[in-house]
Amino acid sequence: MEFVLYEQKGSVAVITISREKALNALNSNVLKELDSVLDGVNLEEVRCLILTGAGEKSFVAGADIGEMSSLTKAEGEAFGKIGNDVFRKLEMFPIPVIAAINGFALGGGCEIAMSCDIRICSDNAVFGQPEVGLGITPGFGGTQRLPRIVGVGMAKQMIYAGRNIKADEALRIGLVNAVYTLEELMPNAEKLAQTIAKNAPIAVRNCKEAINKGLDVDMDQAIIIEEKLFGNCFESYDQKEGMAAFLEKRKVEAFLNR
Numbered sequence: 001m002e003f004v005l006y007e008q009k010g011s012v013a014v015i016t017i018s019r020e021k022a023l024n025a026l027n028s029n030v031l032k033e034l035d036s037v038l039d040g041v042n043l044e045e046v047r048c049l050i051l052t053g054a055g056e057k058s059f060v061a062g063a064d065i066g067e068m069s070s071l072t073k074a075e076g077e078a079f080g081k082i083g084n085d086v087f088r089k090l091e092m093f094p095i096p097v098i099a100a101i102n103g104f105a106l107g108g109g110c111e112i113a114m115s116c117d118i119r120i121c122s123d124n125a126v127f128g129q130p131e132v133g134l135g136i137t138p139g140f141g142g143t144q145r146l147p148r149i150v151g152v153g154m155a156k157q158m159i160y161a162g163r164n165i166k167a168d169e170a171l172r173i174g175l176v177n178a179v180y181t182l183e184e185l186m187p188n189a190e191k192l193a194q195t196i197a198k199n200a201p202i203a204v205r206n207c208k209e210a211i212n213k214g215l216d217v218d219m220d221q222a223i224i225i226e227e228k229l230f231g232n233c234f235e236s237y238d239q240k241e242g243m244a245a246f247l248e249k250r251k252v253e254a255f256l257n258r
C-alpha cells in the first residue's frame with residue numbers, strides 16, 4: 001500500500017491515511033487502498049479500529065481537488081461511488097471504528113470522520129464542509145450524516161455557509177466526543193479502543209448493528225431489530241462467561257469472541 005498504512009496491535013488496529021504532502025486528501029488510489037485494507041482486517045483478532053491521518057497538521061483535507069477538477073459528469077459519479085461505497089463499508093463495518101482527528105477534517109475529511117462510530121480530535125482540528133465554495137455539494141454523505149449528528153439547523157448553517165469550525169466548537173455541537181492535545185490524541189484513542197476491545201465482541205458488534213440499523217427505521221421496527229440482536233447474544237460462550245462471572249462474584253476470565 002502506498003497511501004494507507006495498517007498496523008495491528010493485539011486486538012486494536014490503526015489505519016493511517018498517509019498522503020502527507022497533499023494533507024492526506026482522498027484521491028481514487030487512497031480510496032481503493034482504504035477499501036482493500038478494510039477487506040483485509042482480521043475480524044477474528046481485531047475488535048476495534050482507529051482511523052487517523054499521517055503527520056501533525058491534517059486528518060484528511062478533503063477529496064482531492066486536483067483529481068476532481070477535470071472530471072466529466074460520468075467520472076464524477078464514478079468517483080463519488082468509490083467514496084460512498086468505502087465510507088458506507090466503514091460505517092457498517094462489523095467492529096467499531098474510532099476517528100482520531102489530528103488536524104484538518106474538511107469536506108471528504110469531515111465526511112469520512114462522520115462515517116466512523118466515534119470521533120475524538122486534537123485541539124488543532126478544523127472541521128467543515130466547504131464544498132459550496134468549490135461549486136459542488138458535499139458528495140460523500142455530508143448532507144445526510146452531518147444533520148443526523150449535529151442536528152438539522154447547525155448542519156444547514158455549516159453546509160450553506162461553508163464555514164470551518166475549530167475543535168472547541170465541534171465539541172460543543174456534538175461533532176466530536178472529546179478534544180486532546182495532539183500528543184495525547186493517539187494514546188487516548190488507543191485507550192478507548194482497548195476498553196471497547198475488552199468487552200464481549202459479539203455483544204459490541206450487535207450493539208453497533210442495532211444502533212445503525214435502528215436509526216434507519218421507525219421505532220416499532222427498531223425495537224424488533226434490537227430484540228433479534230439481543231437474542232443473538234444468548235448461548236454464546238461470552239454471554240455465559242459474562243453472566244457466570246457476575247453470579248460467582250469474580251472477574252471475567254476472557255471473552256473469546258464465540
Ligand code: DAK
Binds near residue numbers: 021023062066106130
Ligand atoms: N485536494 C488536493 N490537494 C490538497 C487538498 C485537497 N483537498 N488540500 C490541500 N491540498 C494540498 C495543497 O494543494 C498543497 O499542495 P502543494 O501546493 O504543496 O503541492 C498541500 O496540500 C498543502 O496545502 P496548503 O499549502 O494549502 O496548506 P495550508 O496550511 O496553507 O492550508 C488548508 C491548509 C487545508 C486550509 C488548505 O489546503 C485547503 O483549504 N485545502 C482544501 C480544503 C477543502 O476545500 N477541502 C474540501 C475538498 S472538496 C463528490 C464526492 C466527494 C466530494 C465532492 C463530490 N462526488 C459525489 C463526486 C468531496 C469534496 C471535497 O472534499
